[in-house]
Amino acid sequence: MTARREKPVTVTINQAYDLIVAPVVTEKSTMGSENNQVTFRVPLTATKPQIKAAIEILFKVKVNSVNTLKQRGKIKRFKGKLGKRPDYKKAIVSLAEGEMIDVTTGV
Template sequence: MGKPVVKLSESAMFELIRRPVVTEKSTLGSQHNQVTFRVPLDASKPEIKAAVEGVFKVKVTAVNTLRVEGKTKVFRGNKGKRADYKKAVVTLAEGNTIDVTTGV
């Protein structure tokens, strides 16, 4: 039983990769050939892999995902909740790089 191969349209690829996560922790991942992106909550690992390979023309070896629960915050006495989101940590093959500081 092999891994599923996903075919995505170009617009679907751009819809899947919302934006790169640029934090201190995510930039440390670049030492290990990893790039972090925000993705939709319903995105699967094979879809994320296909989207990153299609948009950036790189070879992806692994995709790790995590769901981040939105925080409950109080502002001027009003309670609110930030939106939940999903992060994808994409490990690139040796020799491939993605520069997140430039646009696509």
């Protein structure tokens, strides 16, 4: 089996700001920071190469890999009526050894 070649993805600084919606600060994502992993919310249409390029541009770090998952919105009741929270996508970014992103500063 031959290795797939990644096409070079160019992301402008404005597109990079649109691709990274917010950091995810949960107990699980905080535990991932011990393994050089940072979790971000991204648009549903974002691809792994785009996310990698955006992180490298915005934070000036080297990214090893990007794992993504789509989270379905929960069904919730509000004032007796059923509603649905929006779907969203999370990206778990693995950084190179020695690299670091501190998402808790400025909070």
